[in-house]
Amino acid sequence: MAEGTAVPASRPSVHVQGVVKSFDGRVVVDVADLTLGRHGIEGLIGPNGAGKTTLMRMIMHSIRLDRGKISFDPGDGAPEVVISSEPAHAIARMGVVKTNQVIQDFEQLTIWDSLLLSASQARDERAYRIFREGRVWSQYGDEIQGYLDYLPFDNPFGFAGSAGEKKLLDIIRCLLLRPKLLLLDEPTAGLPAGTRDRVMELIRKKASEENVSVVIVEHDLNVIWNLSSYVHFMAEGSVVLQGDPAWIREHATVVEKYLGKGHVGR
Ligand SMILES: Nc1ncnc2c1ncn2[C@@H]1O[C@H](COP(=O)(O)OP(=O)(O)OP(=O)(O)O)[C@@H](O)[C@H]1O
């Protein structure tokens, strides 16, 4: 069932084994054996309800597994760690970080303050100290400013106004956490084309220059075909195909279950 390029050894990755999740007696994720992250940027695609978000939330341990084990290989020679028995905050601290499909509410904090707060989490700093002491600001100020210059915000000193700005804020928040493996759940949904291209460029740069492994869920398949070097196709809770984007794109199963019959050749 697998097809495609040779797998490099040294990328951060997660290994999902025998993982099952049911809601109300209905199995929504059932993944026997899956490794995510070893090809740099990987796409995770599939129809609505396939279980993509649920699988990502299981990796982050933001929902409980019914069964199975998930481990993280940091890719730097350090030993693999079982993360499915760790609390969510510990997993994030190890470098496995996820953006949210449904954006969080940042309305109580300005853009700058919410990013400083994220940076303080990256440093394991107590939140109340960040505004009293200048250390987080001096260490992260330039980096935050760089992101705010690169991505379009109406007023970086104000509050995130639109759903798009909240989405961008969520992505920057994750990057400030210094991810080794970054899970992106529909990061460009609802963004204008120019902004989407900037986000894609930023992700590409993180993967190529900082060895961050990225797993990206998107329904905008142009993002997947442009960005990823390997694709996992999920349907009805399981990963049913894996391979090169070009191979996945033309595969009859993907076309039938997801793309629609008219897609091939377009
Ligand atoms: N907390 C929950 N309680 C009950 N059912 C849930 C819950 N979360 C997800 N589900 C169900 O599990 C299935 C998988 O949902 P999930 O959100 O993982 O799919 P998805 O592949 O991310 O879909 P989409 O592309 O629409 O985001 C769906 O049928 C969904 O309704």
Ligand SMILES: [Mg+2]
């Ligand atoms: Mg989803």
